[in-house]
Amino acid sequence: xxxxxxxxxxxxxxxxxxxxxxxxxxxxxxxxxxxxxxxxxxxxxxxxxxxxxxxxxxxxxxxxxxxxxxxxxxxxxxxxxxxxxxxxxxxxxxxxxxxxxxxxxxxxxxxxx
Amino acid sequence: xxxxxxxxxxxxxxxxxxxxxxxxxxxxxxxxxxxxxxxxxxxxxxxxxxxxxxxxxxxxxxxxxxxxxxxxxxxxxxxxxxxxxxxxxxxxxxxxxxxxxxxxxxxxxxxx
Numbered sequence: 001x002x003x004x005x006x007x008x009x010x011x012x013x014x015x016x017x018x019x020x021x022x023x024x025x026x027x028x029x030x031x032x033x034x035x036x037x038x039x040x041x042x043x044x045x046x047x048x049x050x051x052x053x054x055x056x057x058x059x060x061x062x063x064x065x066x067x068x069x070x071x072x073x074x075x076x077x078x079x080x081x082x083x084x085x086x087x088x089x090x091x092x093x094x095x096x097x098x099x100x101x102x103x104x105x106x107x108x109x110x111x112x113x
Numbered sequence: 114x115x116x117x118x119x120x121x122x123x124x125x126x127x128x129x130x131x132x133x134x135x136x137x138x139x140x141x142x143x144x145x146x147x148x149x150x151x152x153x154x155x156x157x158x159x160x161x162x163x164x165x166x167x168x169x170x171x172x173x174x175x176x177x178x179x180x181x182x183x184x185x186x187x188x189x190x191x192x193x194x195x196x197x198x199x200x201x202x203x204x205x206x207x208x209x210x211x212x213x214x215x216x217x218x219x220x221x222x223x224x225x
Contacts, residue, residue, distance in 0.1 A: 094211075105156050
């Protein structure tokens, strides 16, 4: 059963701590994305990757880092430099063809202790 | 600067009636538009899309209309069902691009 798995579902971060959100897909998609959703706002792009070992900054990359060492995996690290990390984080993937929709995971809700 | 705007935060419709969700965009380079549906605590799921070379695309109860001159698109759901109650996101993508810009979403309530 193909899909995208995000873990954990809920995550708490202490001040000054880095945390990593996991995203794994078994859809054989080349492209993967990280979005952030805040109340009353749309999904804002943090980072995206079109191919293994390559990724680009989205609109709100500051305070975040990613890696793409495997096609299936695209972890997101929320660093201590991200001053307002409380949000709902969504991972997505798609085929490289432009006119293909993205498939989303069920998200990780990050909160600050 | 919001390039994709959904000006109605919420919409309430009676079961069996038509639901019309609206979306406006500002970037004339967008050439592919999508609608996603999202339930609480879940990721969005793809609903329907339309290319800029078309003005209408239909899939069952869902129809998307595109008016390029007005930079406006709408999603029609007929007939509306209680299970359609969710948040609907409009999204747009530019020529040859992978970046997808999302609107803020419209919460649809379908009353039985």
